[in-house]
Amino acid sequence: MERERDVLETEVLIIGAGPAGLACAYHLASAARQAGKEPPAILVIEKGSHPGAHSFSGAVMDPSGIAALMPDFRDQGMPIEAPAGNDSLWYLSASRHTKLPFTPPGMSNHGNYIISLNKFCGWLAEKTEALGVEVYPATGAFELVLEDGKVVGIQTVDNGLDKKGEPKSNYEPGTIIKAAVTVLAEGTHGSLTKQAGQRLKIFDASVNQSYLTGVKEVWEIPAGRLTPGDIIHTFGAPLRSNEYGGGFIYKMSGNLLAIGFAVGLNSPDPTNDPHARFQQFKLHPSIKPFLKDGTMLHYGAKTIPEGGYYAMPRLYDDNLLIIGDSAGFLNSQRLKGIHLAILSGMMAAETIAEALDKTDFSSAVLSGIAKRFESSAARQELYKVRNYHQGFEKGVYAGMFHIPFQFVTGGRGLFDKRHVEPDHAYMKKVGEFFPGGQKPPAMKFDNQLTFDKLTDVYKSGTKHEEDQPSHLVISDYDICNQRCPEEFGNPCQHFCPAHVYEMVDNDDGSPGQHLLLTPSNCVHCKTCDIADPYQIINWVVPESGGGPNYENC
Known part of the structure; x- marks a missing residue:
């Protein structure tokens, strides 16, 4: 049944109040005011309960993006945890670490800042609103609206439906x-x-596109253990040699410590579990002392687009632009994307300003974003590492082999525009990956240093209305309950970092198990949509305002 809907009109609609979306709005409005003009009508909508609620990163920020957007960002009060200080790269064996004698140029953080991305986005939203931009939090964009094959806007999510999709009293x-x-x-x-x-x-x-899932906790640790600004990156254990990823430790202000681990979703292991790998990372003899006598305060998870320059989409269509992480603006070698997201937002703003002047929003004009990108420092940075992640397709040692060739060939390496399969295609079946088809036992948690997923989800501040349609839309439960247990062992219960998916005994006492969904635990990382080997999980936007409420993340 088609429901009657209100229609709201604006000139510029931006979906997402993250660094890219807010930079686009800020640059468009500030440029107009600097030119003595009234800014166009700009509306930013954000599915989180407030700007920054869903913003999550490591995060060590290259300041070049914010300096281009707002040269006096320090005077404007940008929240900074600490300027980057001592910078180390460690290789972890099973029982010890080896500090590399130098930090590779691409991983040097001199001049960068450790920040909390959710604080940063809250601050930038305030600056953007001060220019007359409207920012609507708790407003989820559900689907694109097309007319004659062209985007004309979006429809926001229906609120107040029960689990069966029927209207409640607050519909x-x-x-x-x-x-x-x-x-x-x-x-x-x-x-x-x-x-x-x-x-x-x-x-x-x-x-x-290729992805990692990164999980992170923020701890309060005893004073004096590290100096604010200290940065440690790791590779090696607990990952196998044919997997990709690594850990990080960032000393924030005061006694706060950010610690996390990122795991490639192209792992052949059907029990690949980013959350469990992170807990194992914290148990490493070289990592554990940092957390001794500390308290875990916050948790979060997100996916990271690592495919690089060749995995980026066309950045425009009629009436449409794509920026930030949505478009893959991330340097996988440097582990940096915030500055590129900001720069992409600025390029979008300049393209929109041109389109407004011409009153022409066709692809012919909006393709200006691609031209701006191709002549930009952002493109130069991404092109130099265009094959970096692809070099790690077969694991860390293969990647280390490719790096020198990429360095001397300006990013090309031994191949250019190498085709890789979607991440889910690399997953092997249980019987193929584990001899005898027996999965390893589940990890046990001590709730002092290591925590189960439910405990961590609680620390993310995640809240959803329980009585609403599932925003994790599974197209064929028979595959989940009958085929997947035999073939892949239901990997969703492993790769999800938030205990959304669980196999439970059948209610009627019959043999076997069935999939139990708990969508209210979801932290909106999108891992399931990416890593599901059958591609039958579709992540859609839940009721507005639901999801994590990140702090110090």
């Missing part, structure tokens, strides 16, 4: 928001960006 149908230009700044693997790929073919000329 509010989603609104149609129409705009001359819609900007997708949703973050990694955004649901509307996915729709644009399916309906507008923006990824057709790209190689497959």
Whole structure:
């Protein structure tokens, strides 16, 4: 049944109040005011309960992006945890670490800042609103609205539906928001960006995107253990040699410590569990002392787009632009994306300003974002590492072999634009990966240094309305309950870092198990949508305001 919906119109609609979306709005409005003009009508909508609630990163920020957007960012009070200080890269064996005698140029953090991304986005939202931009939190964009094959806006999510999709007493149908230009700044693997790929073919000329899932905790540790600004990156244990990823430790202000681990989703292991790998990382003899007598305060998880330059989509279509993590603006060698997200937002703003002047929002004009990108420092940076992640397709040692060749060939290496499979295609079946088809036993947690997923989810501040349709849409439960247990052992219960998926005994006492979903635990990382070997999980936006409420992340 088609529901009657209100229609709201604006000139520029930006989906997502992260670094890219806010930078786009800020730059467009500030440039207009500096030129003595009234800014266009700009609306930023954010699915989180407030700007920054869903913003999550390590995070060590290259300040070049914010300096371009707001040269006096220090005077404007940008929240900084600490300037980057001592910088180390460790190789972890099973029982010890080896500190590399030098930090590779791409991983040097001199001049960078350790920040909390959720604090940064809250601050930038305030600066953006002060310029007259409207920012609507707790407003989830559910789907693109197309007319005659062109994007004309979006529909927000319906609120107040029960689990069966029937209206409750507080039902509010989603609104149609129409705009001359819609900007997708949703973050990694955004649901509307996915729709644009399916309906507008923006990824057709790209190689497959590659992802890691990063998990992180913020701890309070005893004073004096590290100096604010200390940075340690690791590779090696607890990963196998044919897997990709690593750990990090960032000393924040006061007694706060950010510690995390990122794992490639192209692992052949059907029990690949980023959360468990992180807990194992904390138990390493070289890592454990940092956390002794400390207290875990906060938790979060997100996916990271590591495919690089060749995995980026077409950045435009009629009435549409794609920026930030949604478009893959991330340097996988440097582990940096915030500055590139900001720069992408600025390029989008300049393109929109041109389109507004010409009153022409066709691809012919909006393709200006691609021209701006191709002549930008952002493109130069990404092109130099265009094959970096692909070199690690077969694991860390293969990647280390490729790095010198990429360095001397300006990023090309031994191949250029190498095709890789989607991450889920690398997963092996249980019987193929484990001799005898027997999965290893589950990890045990001590709730002092290591924590189960439910405990960590609680520390993420995640909240959803329980009585609503599942935002994890599974197209075929028979595969989950009958085929997947035999073939892959239901990997969703492993790769999800938030205990959303669980296999439980059948209620009627019959043999076997069935999948139990707990969508209210979801931290919106999108791992399931990416890593599911059957590709039958579709992540869509839940009721507005639901999800994590990150602090110091």
